[in-house]
Amino acid sequence: MRQIGVIVPVFNEELSIHSFFSEFLIFKKSLQEKGYEAVVLFVDDGSKDLTPKILKDLSEQNLCCKSIVLSRNFGKEA
Numbered sequence: 001m002r003q004i005g006v007i008v009p010v011f012n013e014e015l016s017i018h019s020f021f022s023e024f025l026i027f028k029k030s031l032q033e034k035g036y037e038a039v040v041l042f043v044d045d046g047s048k049d050l051t052p053k054i055l056k057d058l059s060e061q062n063l064c065c066k067s068i069v070l071s072r073n074f075g076k077e078a
Contacts, residue, residue: 014050046073
């Protein structure tokens with residue numbers, strides 16, 4: 001099976017991660033029907049809200065979800 005990885009940068013996105021991930025699961029299912037396996041990698045750029053906890057929970061409950069949480073906000077141009 002061919003694989004597709006989706007990399008998603010996040011910063012203080014606690015209100016939108018669950019919605020995005022639900023849409024990703026629909027996308028993943030449609031790709032499976034075409035012979036692809038999809039995974040999502042969230043890269044948290046030092047969020048100060050509940051984003052890191054939400055990502056940890058999603059990663060523990062879903063094999064197709066991985067996350068990296070940076071220690072502080074590095075910004076896009078650091």
